[in-house]
Amino acid sequence: MKEKKTVLNIRDFSVSFEQYERGFHKTVLPVIRNLDVTVHEGEMVAVVGSSGSGKSLLAHGILGILPYNATMGGEIWYDGELLTPKRQKMLRGNEIVLVPQSIAFLDPLMKIGSQIRKGKKDKASKARLDKIFEGYHLKEEVQGLYPFELSGGMNRRVLVSTALMGNPKLVIADEPTPGLHMDMVRRVMSHFRELADKGAGVLLITHDLEQALEVADRVVVFYAGTTVEDAAASDFQAQETLRHPYSKALWRALPQNGFQFIKGTQPYVKELPDGCPFGPRCEYCTAECQKEIAYREVQGGRVRCVHA
Amino acid sequence: MIRMLLLLFFVSVAAFTLVSVSPIDPLQANVGQAALGAMSQEQIAKLSEYWGVGIPPVERFFAWAGDFFRGDMGMSLLYRQPVTKVIGVKLVNSLWLMAIAWMLSGIVGFILGILSGIREGSLLDRIIKGYSLVIASTPAFWLALVLLMVFAVWLKVLPIGLSVPIGVEASGVTIADRIQHAILPAITLSITGVANITLHTREKMIEVMESDYVLFAKARGESTYRIVKNHALRNVLLPALTLQFASISEIFGGSVLVEQVFSYPGLGQAAVTAGLGSDVPLLLGITVISAVFVFGGNLIANLLYGVIDPRIRRGGSRA
Numbered sequence: 001m002k003e004k005k006t007v008l009n010i011r012d013f014s015v016s017f018e019q020y021e022r023g024f025h026k027t028v029l030p031v032i033r034n035l036d037v038t039v040h041e042g043e044m045v046a047v048v049g050s051s052g053s054g055k056s057l058l059a060h061g062i063l064g065i066l067p068y069n070a071t072m073g074g075e076i077w078y079d080g081e082l083l084t085p086k087r088q089k090m091l092r093g094n095e096i097v098l099v100p101q102s103i104a105f106l107d108p109l110m111k112i113g114s115q116i117r118k119g120k121k122d123k124a125s126k127a128r129l130d131k132i133f134e135g136y137h138l139k140e141e142v143q144g145l146y147p148f149e150l151s152g153g154m155n156r157r158v159l160v161s162t163a164l165m166g167n168p169k170l171v172i173a174d175e176p177t178p179g180l181h182m183d184m185v186r187r188v189m190s191h192f193r194e195l196a197d198k199g200a201g202v203l204l205i206t207h208d209l210e211q212a213l214e215v216a217d218r219v220v221v222f223y224a225g226t227t228v229e230d231a232a233a234s235d236f237q238a239q240e241t242l243r244h245p246y247s248k249a250l251w252r253a254l255p256q257n258g259f260q261f262i263k264g265t266q267p268y269v270k271e272l273p274d275g276c277p278f279g280p281r282c283e284y285c286t287a288e289c290q291k292e293i294a295y296r297e298v299q300g301g302r303v304r305c306v307h308a
Numbered sequence: 309m310i311r312m313l314l315l316l317f318f319v320s321v322a323a324f325t326l327v328s329v330s331p332i333d334p335l336q337a338n339v340g341q342a343a344l345g346a347m348s349q350e351q352i353a354k355l356s357e358y359w360g361v362g363i364p365p366v367e368r369f370f371a372w373a374g375d376f377f378r379g380d381m382g383m384s385l386l387y388r389q390p391v392t393k394v395i396g397v398k399l400v401n402s403l404w405l406m407a408i409a410w411m412l413s414g415i416v417g418f419i420l421g422i423l424s425g426i427r428e429g430s431l432l433d434r435i436i437k438g439y440s441l442v443i444a445s446t447p448a449f450w451l452a453l454v455l456l457m458v459f460a461v462w463l464k465v466l467p468i469g470l471s472v473p474i475g476v477e478a479s480g481v482t483i484a485d486r487i488q489h490a491i492l493p494a495i496t497l498s499i500t501g502v503a504n505i506t507l508h509t510r511e512k513m514i515e516v517m518e519s520d521y522v523l524f525a526k527a528r529g530e531s532t533y534r535i536v537k538n539h540a541l542r543n544v545l546l547p548a549l550t551l552q553f554a555s556i557s558e559i560f561g562g563s564v565l566v567e568q569v570f571s572y573p574g575l576g577q578a579a580v581t582a583g584l585g586s587d588v589p590l591l592l593g594i595t596v597i598s599a600v601f602v603f604g605g606n607l608i609a610n611l612l613y614g615v616i617d618p619r620i621r622r623g624g625s626r627a
Contacts, residue, residue, distance in 0.1 A: 060523075065526045090529075092528065098524065105523070106521055107539045109542045118538070
């Protein structure tokens, strides 16, 4: 296989929040720690984790739009260079784009057309939008509608259209298909697949493993703020090719593999155990798991588990 | 329309009831204790009839209401002129004042609110918020007295009261004179009005800046300036407009106090005079006119929403 250029390389990324509780007692909540993801050109990588594991913060961290009380750690490399706040400001909306979950992310009082053009009225932007809409079979009238007037089917295409106004090299899709019918999901996913096939790197953030496996090239499993495994989508065909006990548990929870679930719930940020966050729910857990665990290469993928 | 009639009916009933149970004896209040003592029984009886003392309140109210429906608001007992005429003169004086105060407080309040809400907790925000809170809790009449002291008594740059210069013929009064006399009361009214509008706009602005669509706009590389211009203004303007029209009632209420302090012969002052002097027809007239204005303001606010907000304007026809 030809070596593809790395678009995004996130190393040991972390996000923590400062919070005041009971008066002036300040606590730091490490919502994300030890997050590692790489995305190559033309590749679609899915970050899969359950709700409340801090996935959206990853997207916001890459774009530099975390809330003011959040602190970011680790390194984000984009296109071979460190992604500084200055570069983030320059690149977001143009080379690095976000596709949000729903039309709640659109201004309810601004017409679709001018909203996608970010208020610009020049000929070039208009022509560009017309072309994008044509590509997605959206009628020109849609540009004159307000977000509340869109039908469910139009929503997604409009949201994806927002990404194409720039020259996206990295597309971040944050839960782009919540509560959608499977047919619809496939259609939305095909839009992202298309973007990847045209050469952009796509980072799909989702809680739906099944959906991710259908379209993504690689799947990064995310648990309680930590990436526990980085595997090719094909590794999920059998339990044996997976590396981390949590990934295996996810595999067993898929409908075609028996719908089995494991006991317990994902730990809340404040009650994280030392070492492996999955430790308390893991049948292989040993004393070693309570130490710092390295992210290491195993059979072409990566895993954060001492037993793999 | 029915709502408005009902409102007017209840407002006038309430106002009338309050005047009826008021302990003020119209004879004593308007003629004076000493003069009353020197009068003959006949004279007193005549006066009592003029002020309607002996007639039961309910009867008096319906007599007034009947005339009112025929378009006759009665004669003012104090001014000895038709109520419509008195109100007409006073209203023009007050409208000046209130219109200026209303526009100033609306525009300044909106701008301050926007600036303040762009970044919650910034230095600018804390200054504007602190100022608004102080002003909002300051009584209008006190503020009026302070301004009066500073600008009229100490600096002597503005007149101390009234709406026209003293000792000048009505025909000799210029527009400039009128404006000069309206400045202090109008500013007092504006300053108190600003605080309210600012705090509300700020609150809404903070909400908008924390919304998902502003977050997405940021993610799309829009600058703060563009976000405010493209998204925040239109989303904040709507509730601000409603508030602005609904705030007419507050301007009316404030004008009563402020006009009293500045001896400004407007509607507010006339209301106070009418109330203290048991001039029932005039008081009821003023009450009804004020109610119409406030009702009108709220009505306009409601209608504007339908015109401006596409979700109501276009959503309604689609459904």
